[in-house]
Amino acid sequence: MRIAWQMVRHRFAGFAGTFVAIALGVAVVAGATTIYLSSRPEAPERYSASPVLVRSPSVGTNDYGEPEYRSWTAAQAADLTARLGAVPGVVTAAADPAFYVQRLAGGKATGDPEAARIDGHAWSSAALGGYRLTAGTAPQRPGEVAIAGSPPGSRIEVLTADGPANWTVTGTVGGPGFYVADDVALRMSPGVRVIGLTVGGDAAAVAEAARGVAGSAGEVVTGAGRDSLEPVSVTRTRWLGAQLLIALVGLGAFVAVFVVASTCALSAAQRRREIGLLRAVGATPGQVRRMMYAETLVVAVLGALAGLPIGALTAPLLAGPLVDAGLEPAGFTVTAQPLALAAAFALGMVVALGGVWVAARRASRAPALDALREAAIERRAMTPARWIVGAGSAAGGVLLLSFLPRMDVSVQSDAGMGAAMLLLTAAALLAPVVIVPLVRLVTWPWRSAAIGMLVREGTLVAVRRVASTSAPVLLTVGFTVLLTGTIATIEDLAGADEAAKLPAATVVAPDGTPGLSDAAVRAQSGTSRLPTRVLIAHGGATTGYDAAGVPAAEFAEAAGIPATDSADSADTAGTGSRDTASTQATETTGASAPNSPGAPASDSAEAGGPGSPTGNATAGGTTAGDGSAAASGLVLDPAAARMLGAVEGSVVALRWADGTAERVRVAAVADADPGLLLPREAVRRHDPAALTDAVLLSGPSVAAVGARAMPVREYVQISIDEEGDLVDLFLAVLISLTVGYTGLAVANTLLMATAARRPEFRALRLAGATTGQVLRVVSAEAVLAVVVGTALGGLVAGVCLGGVRAAAEAELSRPVPLVVPWGAAATVTAACALVALAATAGPVLRHRAAAAGGAS
Known part of the structure; x- marks a missing residue:
């Protein structure tokens, strides 16, 4: 390990790419995991003063694996509440019937529509949150309400499932929600699912006694179990955020392995002479492997230590944007998560060792004399292991795609992504096989020109360098085209299908509300459900x-x-x-x-x-x-x-x-x-x-509170756009991460390769080449590598998109048009090309004086 540390110290420039890749990967994983672990279910605030809660019994699970509960009727809830209230140590026992109510301002609904579904409660349940009247009296009759922020005697306009109403504020309460008389709340709610208990003694003893009273008619929850009562809308929001975070961790680790592997492979190739000398003086293959593992581990530790604070400090700053984007519920905060940092550090070590594994094994197997000979020119770009793994990955990806149309819809997306990863891996491993004919084809028109000949021959004798540069480009273009193309195809298909289901030309849809009230439906001529x-x-x-x-x-x-x-x-x-x-x-x-x-x-x-x-x-x-x-x-x-x-x-x-x-x-x-x-x-x-979700009109629309008329296609497009906005956000984050890694990998690979080619550039200068001509040669080689990566990535993405379309056609039994995201592919390719040009031009210009001195 001491020798490895000395090697890293004196040759850190050669390990810079691995260092940055690990630091970035650990930062992404640490930040995403910290946010994920901070986003855990929480009991609603309105139960904050109720350490013991009794929920209605579960009858199994729904199609999403979530518990399915049956409600208590009003009389059942009243009877059970009375019996629970008689348990020793219980101060208050209150049922919590919840119903839809949304405040209106100027005839428009305000607030979060989904949260409004359960914003109405019985007055007695206010005690479960520790809410008390700060002024006025409790509501007793229909049309009376206690709320926060309005003085007693004022009138407010609200929207309920029946329609608009004017309520009188009888009391000001110190908590969110609309609190009405208990009998009114029971009439407005679809049964009762929660009874809360406030206690004056040992909560555990009260909970045990409550279990005996409730029996099979209810489930008693305490402590962390109360968090399972989080509203479904909040849980769904957390689930959306979790999907993005999981994707970040998975994609970050996957791409980091590619970057580290390509960097280590190029570094090992450039150190053949050094490794050959070590073998010549008696170093065994095992010692060579251990040296490379130790060097990479040292760099990984340094990179992880740099990435951990970046991730930990960035995570809290992302809480606000995540809430604004609808990926976390309101009030979400990020807390310190030592387990997330430990997991990110461990993953960084695994990624680093996984990336260097192939390069270390290949470097250690070369005999001393072969290594010395290969220092001048690459003799074999493909090894048996590379052939086997590449061909196996290609076969696995093609097999998955062929079975995709016959798979269950619920697993098709996962299977499609798995096939894409296998095919991208195969393309990266088998790239050297394709590079030679592809380079010959692309450079054929310029084969006679001096620069064209130099680019052509220099690329053909440095296949590994081109493969290392094109691999991250391949990955980025492949993922970009596949993800954006799949989403665009599905959105286009969904819009046409949903519009076809609605025969009416015009619909009346919710306007800032979760649905239409009966008053809005009664005002229209049409059908509804x-x-x-x-x-x-x-x-x-x-x-x-x-x-x-x-x-x-x-x-x-x-x-x-x-x-x-x-x-x-x-x-x-x-x-x-x-x-x-x-x-x-x-x-x-x-x-x-x-x-x-x-x-x-x-x-x-x-x-x-x-x-x-x-x-x-x-x-x-x-x-x-x-x-x-x-x-x-x-x-x-x-x-x-x-x-x-x-x-x-x-x-x-x-x-x-x-x-x-x-x-x-x-x-x-x-x-x-x-x-x-x-x-x-x-x-x-x-x-x-x-x-009601919507009314399909058979006549002219009539203005109603919380409703607006629109063409059927626009109505369908609203839900598609809402999902599309989230999907676009997912794509933007994931593609940005991938492009960032690609830029890092391309820049590092070309910087290393260009720096190692200084003798070659001196030879060109001695032969009469100007700095501009050298720049054009290396720039053309860089662009050529980007073209190769783009071609392979586009090919893989096209095959995968074809598999996705075949699956959709099999499910729908009709042709499905394929949407190809040419704009996204062109943008990502251009970004990769700019990074490649900058990475090659920098070392050439920096060493211009040295090259000129060598020529003289």
Whole structure:
């Protein structure tokens, strides 16, 4: 190790590229990992004074692997809250029904739309956050509210799921949110999922007692377990940020290995004479390998020690931009993470040793005399190991691409990226095979000119140098074209598909809100769907389904049941008078009669299942066969019906969003989007906080609060653009990282190579070449290396994009146009060329005087 340290000290310029690559890689990994570990789920602020929380029971997981919960009905929650309040040590037990409410200013919705979905709460739940009145009194009647920042007696304009409303502020509270009377909150929310406890003694003892009271009807969480109650919208935001950070770590490590490997390979090639002399005086292959490992390890330690503080100090500065970009929730801060720094340091060592491994083994295997002979000219660019690994990587990448159309959609993106990495690795390893014919082809028109001949022959006898320079360019161009091309193709395809699904020329869409209120929907002439989430018990399990409430006429058409004239007229505008009547009835009577709080999920209402006798089974509170048959039961699409084992006439055990359990008849099995359709009035009755996504207009639009009309293509493009903005941000960060590494690798490789060619430049000067001519020679060689890398990277990206298109065509059973990002590819190539020209011109100009002195 001491000898390695001395070698690094005296020849640090030769290790500069490795040093910077490791420092940059460790900084990226340390910063990204610090941010990732700092971004952990947190319990909502409104539970800050409640060390013990009881959540509604889980019934399994959804399609994304997240827990699926069933709500307590209002009566279930009230009963369980009362029993929990009697537990010794409990000061306050309060249910926390949450509902949609958004403040209006000048008729426009304000604040975060997604956060507004659960911004309304019962007044009693304010105690769970330690919030107290600073002025006024608690709300007691409908239309009264306690909020922060408004004095008692003032009036505020809000938007709820029903529509705009004017509320009177009765009290000023010291915490965020809208707090209304408890009975009002229960009528406006789809059931209750959390009951909080404030305690005056041992929280652990209270939690244990609470578990005995709740039994199977609830899950008691304390300590860090409370963080699992983080709102879904916040968790989704954290997930987006995590994807970018994981991509940064993975791509940073992958590219760093390329840079270190190419740098070490070129360094070993330039040190053949030195290594040959060591072998001649008795050094064994093992000693040569250990020397190169030790040198690289010394440089890696120095680079890591330089990169760690950069990453640690930069991470906190990125918190604000990440929040602004929607990749972290509001209030996110970066904290010190020693584990992240340790992991980044260890990864730096692994990357460095992995990069030097091939170069060290190859250098150590050369006999002393062969090494001395090869010092003058490269005799073999390809080794058996390089052939085997390169060919194997190419075969693996092609095999993955060939199976891509037959893979599940959920794994296609990962498989496509894996194939790309394999093919890029193969292209880098097999580059020397392609370089010779490609250089001959490109330089053919200038083969007779003096400079052209020098460029041609100088490149052909220095294939490894060209390969080392072109490898990072290959990687950058390949990733850029592949990522941008894939995203552009998918976005173009998604826009056309989504627009084709919407037959209307104009839609009314949310304007600064998460959805449309009933008032906005009632004002329009058109059709709409009210989304909700329901649970269906089958085969001893309970599964969650996305469902939609549709007007009676549309439901009757889907179910194949003749609709009555009254049902048709009631739903002219996409909801109907019955929607309003059912909403008023719900607000008057409250939720449906509950089951006992201690009852398990599969209670008496769920005893029936698919295939049960139908008779006159109730369907959403309506008896099948009466005068309202057009608005009863449910419609399943064939896939959902197969999963449930249901047919037309079967009865399924359904639990609504508010926790009410019913046995509902399958009115029909037919194509449905989503896979389950329900009468709109039933959905509104059981999910009073649900919001309509959009209204497909059949007439002129009418102005409404929180809504605006737009062409269908523009409506589709909004969601595509929202996702596209995040994707563009991801691409910009990842491509910038890759281009930065590429510039580093190209500059380092050419600086090392150009500096080592000073004797060659002196010979050219002695032969009469001017400094300008020498510059043109080395510049042409650099550009040629960039062209080779661009050609190989573009070839790999084109093959991968073809595989992605084939997979999309197999899934959609129709041709898919391929979008090639020519602009992005040209920009990245130009950047690489500029870096290459600067890296070659610098050493030539710097040593001009020395070259002139040698010529004289």
